[in-house]
Every structure is written in C-alpha cells, then in structure tokens.
Amino acid sequence: MVLAGLVPHFVHATQVTGSPxxxxxxxxxxxxxxxxxxGLLYYLAIFPYRLAGDLGGVLMAAxxxxxxxxxxxxxxxxxxGEPVPGARRRxxxxxxxxxxxxxxxxxxxxxxxxxxxxxxLLTVLGVQALAEAAGEQRRRLLAAVGVLxxxxxxxxxxxxxHGAMPGPTGQARSTVPVARALAHDGDPCLLxxxxxxxxxxxxxxxxxxxxxxxxxxxxxxxxxxxxxRYAHGRHQPGDRALAELTRGLEPTVRRFPATGxxxxxxxxxxxxxx
Numbered sequence: 001m002v003l004a005g006l007v008p009h010f011v012h013a014t015q016v017t018g019s020p021x022x023x024x025x026x027x028x029x030x031x032x033x034x035x036x037x038x039g040l041l042y043y044l045a046i047f048p049y050r051l052a053g054d055l056g057g058v059l060m061a062a063x064x065x066x067x068x069x070x071x072x073x074x075x076x077x078x079x080x081g082e083p084v085p086g087a088r089r090r091x092x093x094x095x096x097x098x099x100x101x102x103x104x105x106x107x108x109x110x111x112x113x114x115x116x117x118x119x120x121l122l123t124v125l126g127v128q129a130l131a132e133a134a135g136e137q138r139r140r141l142l143a144a145v146g147v148l149x150x151x152x153x154x155x156x157x158x159x160x161x162h163g164a165m166p167g168p169t170g171q172a173r174s175t176v177p178v179a180r181a182l183a184h185d186g187d188p189c190l191l192x193x194x195x196x197x198x199x200x201x202x203x204x205x206x207x208x209x210x211x212x213x214x215x216x217x218x219x220x221x222x223x224x225x226x227x228x229r230y231a232h233g234r235h236q237p238g239d240r241a242l243a244e245l246t247r248g249l250e251p252t253v254r255r256f257p258a259t260g261x262x263x264x265x266x267x268x269x270x271x272x273x274x
Contacts, residue, residue: 009023024107027107027108028107028108029215033108033109034109036106037105037106038109038110039104039105039106039107039108039109039110039111039114040101040102040105040106040110041105041110042105042109042110043101043105043110043115046110046112048060049156050112051112051115051119052119052123053152053153053155053156054152054155054156055145055148055149055152056119056123058126059122059123059126059127059130059145060119060122060123060126061126062125062126062127062129062130063093063094063097063121063122063123063124063125063126063129064094064098064122064126065129066090066094066125066126066128066129067090067091067093067094067095067097067098067125068094070086070087070088070089070090070091070094071091071094071095073087073091074087074088074091090125090129093121093122093124093125094122094125096118096121097117097118097119097121097122097125098118100115100117100118101115101118127142127145130145170260170261171195171260171261171262172198172260173259173260173261174230174258174259174260174261174262174263174265175193175195175198175199175202175260175262176198176202177256177259178199178228178256178265178267179191179198179199179200179201179202179203180202180203181254181256182203182205182226182228182267183202183203183204183205184203184204184205187222187223187224188206188219188220188222188223188224189203189204189205189206189223189224189225189226190205190206190207190208190213190219190223190224190225190226190272191203191205191206191207191208191225191226191228192207192208192209192210192213192225192226192227192228192245193207193209193210193227193228193229193233193236194209194210194230194233194234194235194236195228195233195234196208196209196212199228205224205226209235210227210235210236210237210245211235213245214245218272218273219272220272221272221273222271222272223271223272224269224270224271224272225269225270225271225272226267226268226269227242227245227246227267227268227269227270228265228266228267229242229265229266229267229268230262230263230264230265230266231258231262231263231264231265232261232262232263233262233263242268246268246270248273249270249271249272249273250270250271251268251269251270252268252269252270253266253267253268253269254266254267254269255267
C-alpha cells in the first residue's frame with residue numbers, strides 16, 4: 001500500500017528528472033548540510049527538550065519500546081504464529097517514525113519542524129502503551145500524565161526561551177535590517193545569501209543560497225541581484241569566488257553596521273544581463 005501511494009510521485013519525478021528518485025536526490029542536493037548524517041546527529045543532540053520536552057521524551061521512548069515487540073510479533077505471525085490485536089498499528093507507527101528520523105536526518109540538515117510528525121506519532125504510541133500497561137489504573141495514569149504535561153510544558157518553554165531562542169533572535173537582528181533595506185521596489189529582485197528564508201520574507205524579493213544561484217539559470221535581464229555576506233555568516237563565498245559571480249557586471253557595494261551576532265554585512269548589487 002505504501003509503494004502504491006508513492007506511484008504518482010515516482011511517475012512525476014520520472015517525467016521531470018528522468019528518474020523515479022530524481023526529486024529526492026534534487027532535494028538532498030539543496031540541503032545546507034555539512035556532511036551526510038549531520039541532521040540525524042542534530043536531532044539526537046537536541047533530544048528531548050527541543051523536540052518534545054522532558055515528558056515527551058519519556059513518552060517517545062515508551063512508544064519505541066512498544067513498537068519493537070509489535071514488529072517481532074508480526075514477524076512471528078508471518079511465520080505462522082498467532083495474530084496479536086493492535087500489533088500491526090504499533091509496528092507501522094513505530095517503523096514510520098524511525099524511518100522519517102533516519103531518512104530526513106541523512107538527506108537534509110536538521111530542523112525541528114521537519115520531524116514534528118514522528119514526534120507526535122511516537123508520543124501517541126507511548127501514551128497508548130502506558131495506558132494499556134496500567135490496566136485498571138489507566139485513568140489515574142492518564143490523569144497523572146496530563147498533569148505532568150502541564151507542569152513540564154512551562155519548564156520546557158522557559159528552557160527553550162532562554163536557551164534556544166537567543167541564537168535565532170540575535171541572528172534576526174542581523175538579517176532583518178539588511179533584508180528590509182533591500183526590500184522590493186517594483187523591479188524584479190533576487191537576493192543571494194546563506195539566510196534565504198528570512199531574507200526573502202522580510203524583503204519581498206526572491207532569495208536563494210549561493211549554491212542554488214550557481215546551479216540555476218542566469219536571472220532575467222534587468223533583475224537586481226544582491227549578494228549578501230556577513231562578517232560571521234555561513235555558506236557564503238570569499239572575495240575571489242564572489243568576484244567570479246559578478247565578473248563582467250557593474251557592482252555597487254553597500255555596507256551595513258553590525259546589529260546582531262552575524263556582524264557587519266556587505267552587499268554587492270548588480271543588474272543581471274540575462
């Protein structure tokens with residue numbers, strides 16, 4: 001059934017790229033990962049508080065524990081053993097969650113929003129497994145889990161707000177003023193930067209990474225192309241590589257003072273010739 005549901009994707013990918021896995025490989029090539037598997041290491045490093053909180057981590061672990069015997073029971077059933085109610089559902093949810101973590105962790109850079117689905121699936125599976133294990137005490141157990149969830153949510157929110165948010169907030173103090181200074185003025189505009197999501201959002205222009213810019217066809221003639229580099233930025237070229245990107249054009253250089261953790265920004269603007 002899973003493979004049947006993927007048939008439309010394989011057909012479209014073959015039409016567009018010439019390979020059933022072409023879109024997967026293309027998406028992987030666009031990821032800003034440092035090495036294969038760094039996304040998976042990132043998920044392990046931020047588990048559990050930035051993914052599910054302390055209580056959520058316990059429930060996810062319970063979900064994994066419940067899924068393992070379910071997979072073994074299905075294997076025994078395939079060998080002629082007795083079917084076990086609910087084993088198929090537990091095995092499917094558990095294996096799906098693990099595969100999403102592994103595949104996305106290997107194929108892309110790590111982002112918590114990428115793995116919300118497996119976090120939710122394992123949490124639900126864990127709650128169900130604990131409730132069934134409690135037997136007649138399941139109501140008390142579920143009530144206790146609910147109370148603990150409310151208590152730990154406040155603590156987790158405080159940890160995230162004071163531990164995880166200062167980094168993105170300091171980064172935004174660098175990127176947002178530059179993006180707004182380069183805002184869409186009516187002419188087509190393209191911003192090339194290592195921080196393309198927020199830069200594109202606040203400027204109203206199209207935004208791509210340097211890797212994407214090199215791989216894409218030249219922008220349309222007349223497009224205002226701005227190459228943004230920060231003193232402490234990521235995924236950006238050096239002076240020689242930037243000179244190659246602007247060769248034959250008439251660059252205009254603007255500098256912005258440091259207003260965040262990325263330091264001062266230098267913007268080289270050119271007009272594309274198509």
